[in-house]
Amino acid sequence: MHYFGYKNGELYCEEVPVKKIIEEVGTPVYIYSAKTIRRHYKVFEESFSEVEHLICYSVKANSNIAIISLLRQLGSGADVVSAGELKRALKAGVPPKKIVFSGVGKTPEEIEFALSVDILMFNVESLEELEVLGEIAKKLNKKAPFALRINPDVDPQTHPYISTGLKKSKFGIPEEFAISAYKKAKKNPYLQPVGIDAHIGSQITSLAPFVEALNRLKKIWEALIDLGFELKYLDIGGGLGIIYDDEEPPLPQEYADAIIKEGKDLKATIILEPGRVIVGNAGILVTKVLYTKENTLKKFVIVDAGMNDLIRPAFYQAYHKIVPVEEKNSEYEVVDVVGPICENSDFFAKDRKLPKLQRGDFLAIMSAGAYGFVMSSNYNSRPRVPEVLVDGDTYYIIRRRETIEDLLALESIPARYL
Numbered sequence: 001m002h003y004f005g006y007k008n009g010e011l012y013c014e015e016v017p018v019k020k021i022i023e024e025v026g027t028p029v030y031i032y033s034a035k036t037i038r039r040h041y042k043v044f045e046e047s048f049s050e051v052e053h054l055i056c057y058s059v060k061a062n063s064n065i066a067i068i069s070l071l072r073q074l075g076s077g078a079d080v081v082s083a084g085e086l087k088r089a090l091k092a093g094v095p096p097k098k099i100v101f102s103g104v105g106k107t108p109e110e111i112e113f114a115l116s117v118d119i120l121m122f123n124v125e126s127l128e129e130l131e132v133l134g135e136i137a138k139k140l141n142k143k144a145p146f147a148l149r150i151n152p153d154v155d156p157q158t159h160p161y162i163s164t165g166l167k168k169s170k171f172g173i174p175e176e177f178a179i180s181a182y183k184k185a186k187k188n189p190y191l192q193p194v195g196i197d198a199h200i201g202s203q204i205t206s207l208a209p210f211v212e213a214l215n216r217l218k219k220i221w222e223a224l225i226d227l228g229f230e231l232k233y234l235d236i237g238g239g240l241g242i243i244y245d246d247e248e249p250p251l252p253q254e255y256a257d258a259i260i261k262e263g264k265d266l267k268a269t270i271i272l273e274p275g276r277v278i279v280g281n282a283g284i285l286v287t288k289v290l291y292t293k294e295n296t297l298k299k300f301v302i303v304d305a306g307m308n309d310l311i312r313p314a315f316y317q318a319y320h321k322i323v324p325v326e327e328k329n330s331e332y333e334v335v336d337v338v339g340p341i342c343e344n345s346d347f348f349a350k351d352r353k354l355p356k357l358q359r360g361d362f363l364a365i366m367s368a369g370a371y372g373f374v375m376s377s378n379y380n381s382r383p384r385v386p387e388v389l390v391d392g393d394t395y396y397i398i399r400r401r402e403t404i405e406d407l408l409a410l411e412s413i414p415a416r417y418l
């Protein structure tokens with residue numbers, strides 16, 4: 001469910017015509033719907049109301065500080081994977097005690113920063129990281145709260161690039177090593193085991209992998225309790241899928257019911273790290289048709305957004321629905337929608353049936369709110385595009401368009417090359 005739809009043949013985001021935003025900020029542009037984000041958050045949050053829980057929005061899905069702040073207003077915490085994301089969460093006013101820090105490659109500097117602001121817990125992904133965490137905690141004379149991220153070896157049946165809980169993946173610690181690692185940590189007065197964690201992947205559209213992963217965590221949890229550990233947080237990560245095309249992901253309530261059923265006898269505070277499910281369908285990328293052309297095999301629609309702006313199709317062969325900003329009654333054609341970048345993978349759709357388009361038409365690439373802008377780059381020296389947040393009949397530019405001067409500002413030519 002989202003708040004993008006046509007009124008009198010024109011695409012609106014909530015009560016604002018998309019055309020009106022384009023007139024001010026140009027294209028390409030990301031447009032987000034605040035009402036959609038609030039709705040998704042509330043539905044997700046209410047689904048877990050019968051148990052103690054904390055939602056830590058996964059900042060990497062969409063890390064604009066206005067979006068984090070909007071979610072913080074609703075009570076959300078944050079799951080961060082770098083010092084940069086941690087700073088964003090703090091700047092957006094997220095209380096440190098609602099922040100968890102995940103990631104396989106936290107640097108000592110990042111760990112020190114997170115410890116110094118007293119985050120809720122570190123989701124530790126290796127035995128060496130646990131050691132480093134202990135050393136830094138000792139230096140700061142603090143007790144570092146942590147959970148071990150377990151690699152439960154379950155197949156989430158999603159794209160291989162976003163399957164993170166398989167034995168062969170780099171994430172987490174194998175089950176077999178978990179108990180001994182907790183035991184060792186218990187002897188270190190600067191480490192405080194407070195929970196257990198897993199995150200098995202993203203865009204998961206069935207419940208079974210979540211339940212299986214939770215079962216693995218449960219076994220370790222119970223073994224630890226028997227050994228006298230006092231654990232509080234059962235963090236089951238994020239990963240719930242959304243509808244891009246014809247997927248049938250579980251509803252948040254179905255997801256919650258399955259997790260509550262498995263997890264509630266542990267009397268834990270359940271931590272959830274949703275990203276995509278909150279923001280994915282709350283954003284679109286609007287682009288302009290620059291040219292159309294055809295060869296003997298294919299018709300192409302060349303747009304002003306590129307894979308540097310939205311990499312999901314190139315990276316994961318991801319499907320994004322594409323609709324015209326002004327409804328067309330022209331006949332349909334089968335086209336490739338491609339960007340201006342000098343790479344064959346620079347496409348948004350292949351062999352897609354769309355109404356016949358012409359130069360100057362605007363298109364909305366749907367479901368672009370998660371892993372869209374955050375994965376964008378300056379490849380081909382293209383300034384990154386602006387982000388606009390719509391709320392009711394108002395909109396705000398929450399990130400201005402970069403300029404070419406912005407890109408060049410960080411570089412310099414040493415004198416010998418002048």
Ligand SMILES: *Cc1c(COP(=O)(O)O)cnc(C)c1O
Pocket residue numbers: 058060061079102103199201202203237238239240273274275276277370
């Ligand atoms: C990416 C990530 C998430 C969010 O995943 P979604 O599929 O967007 O819900 C949560 N936790 C961790 C550790 C992640 O890396």
